[in-house]
Amino acid sequence: MVRSAEPKPIVLFVTGETGVGKSTFIRYSTGLDVKVSDKLEACTQKVQLFQIPGTNVYLADSPGFGDTYRNDASILAAVDSCLADTFKQDIKLAGVLFLHSLLDARMKSGAMKNLLMFKKMVGTENLHKCRLITTKWSLQDSAISEQREAELRTNPNFWKPLLDRGAQMVRFGDSMDSAIDIIRPLLEGPGIVLQLTKETQIKGLKLEATDAGKEVNDDLQKVKEVHLQELADLEGLHAVAMAEKDQELVRQIREQEAKVAEELKQIEEERRVLREGQKSSDGFWGWVARGVALSVGIGATILSEGALAGAAVALLANVEAAIQGRK
Ligand SMILES: Nc1nc2c(ncn2[C@@H]2O[C@H](COP(=O)(O)OP(=O)(O)OP(=O)(O)O)[C@@H](O)[C@H]2O)c(=O)[nH]1
Numbered sequence: 120m121v122r123s124a125e126p127k128p129i130v131l132f133v134t135g136e137t138g139v140g141k142s143t144f145i146r147y148s149t150g151l152d153v154k155v156s157d158k159l160e161a162c163t164q165k166v167q168l169f170q171i172p173g174t175n176v177y178l179a180d181s182p183g184f185g186d187t188y189r190n191d192a193s194i195l196a197a198v199d200s201c202l203a204d205t206f207k208q209d210i211k212l213a214g215v216l217f218l219h220s221l222l223d224a225r226m227k228s229g230a231m232k233n234l235l236m237f238k239k240m241v242g243t244e245n246l247h248k249c250r251l252i253t254t255k256w257s258l259q260d261s262a263i264s265e266q267r268e269a270e271l272r273t274n275p276n277f278w279k280p281l282l283d284r285g286a287q288m289v290r291f292g293d294s295m296d297s298a299i300d301i302i303r304p305l306l307e308g309p310g311i312v313l314q315l316t317k318e319t320q321i322k323g324l325k326l327e328a329t330d331a332g333k334e335v336n337d338d339l340q341k342v343k344e345v346h347l348q349e350l351a352d353l354e355g356l357h358a359v360a361m362a363e364k365d366q367e368l369v370r371q372i373r374e375q376e377a378k379v380a381e382e383l384k385q386i387e388e389e390r391r392v393l394r395e396g397q398k399s400s401d402g403f404w405g406w407v408a409r410g411v412a413l414s415v416g417i418g419a420t421i422l423s424e425g426a427l428a429g430a431a432v433a434l435l436a437n438v439e440a441a442i443q444g445r446k
């Protein structure tokens with residue numbers, strides 16, 4: 120079996136809004152049976168590693184940030200923990216893949232939120248190692264996709280500033296070849312340390328003091344204020360309902376108050392995560408340090424030993440040969 124010349128793992132971080140096709144991209148890249156969502160709700164819940172079989176290349180699949188506050192702090196903490204451990208273990212982060220689906224006519228709030236978080240986590244100096252990947256080309260007329268692609272490229276609120284500073288825009292063509300073509304050039308050259316990692320690991324900042332953490336914290340604060348106002352309004356209504364002895368209305372108000380109180384509790388929990396971060400006993404790459412075989416069983420099982428996984432090995436072997444040939 121062909122093995123990479125480098126003994127240490129090389130990792131690519133995969134990010135983007137829920138449902139854009141992160142897991143699908145990893146499925147194509149690795150030939151592994153990565154769980155893909157078929158519903159609207161988010162499928163990938165935590166950061167997971169997938170190895171391209173027979174190589175030392177790993178893809179870190181991460182959950183998308185929501186367009187509400189819900190789990191954003193927990194997601195950011197999980198991402199920080201994975202990247203921090205990658206940094207501490209001196210494992211090469213070869214690049215970041217930011218995926219975006221072309222199916223939506225407009226940039227919705229979820230897409231904008233993920234773009235903003237991407238910018239704050241990565242840092243301008245690392246954009247040359249970032250690929251902005253458009254997905255789902257096969258699901259609609261290519262003229263529509265091309266029009267949306269052009270808008271992403273030229274609009275200063277979307278991808279233009281990132282492209283101007285070194286990021287590259289690429290199309291994902293629903294195939295293993297296409298995925299490997301995107302990955303291949305990133306494997307060369309030195310790795311990067313993301314802004315988020317520099318902030319937490321080098322400057323020693325708490326998550327809440329990082330650029331990305333501040334963004335999440337601001338969102339949490341805004342939602343908290345809305346909920347506190349809601350509680351105040353409900354209290355007023357409650358008094359009226361009591362005066363009118365409207366038992367049914369009182370019951371409904373109490374129910375609503377309990378819901379808002381629960382939301383506020385969750386917001387406080389998310390803020391706690393931002394203050395304290397996420398502790399992982401073993402570290403993200405602990406299994407490598409312990410000498411556990413670089414198996415494909417970390418995130419998934421091989422889809423098909425022969426066809427897909429074999430193709431990945433062959434493609435990456437070509438990559439390695441090409442890199443070695445140039446040295
Ligand atoms: N044809 C096609 N379908 C895609 C592509 N990317 C994603 N899909 C479909 O879109 C849906 C969501 O894809 P996932 O890969 O689960 O998306 P995700 O980004 O991992 O989503 P979360 O894990 O929820 O964050 C699935 O039904 C996929 O089959 C693509 O490039 N082409």
Ligand SMILES: [Mg+2]
Binds near residue numbers: 143154180
């Ligand atoms: Mg997923």
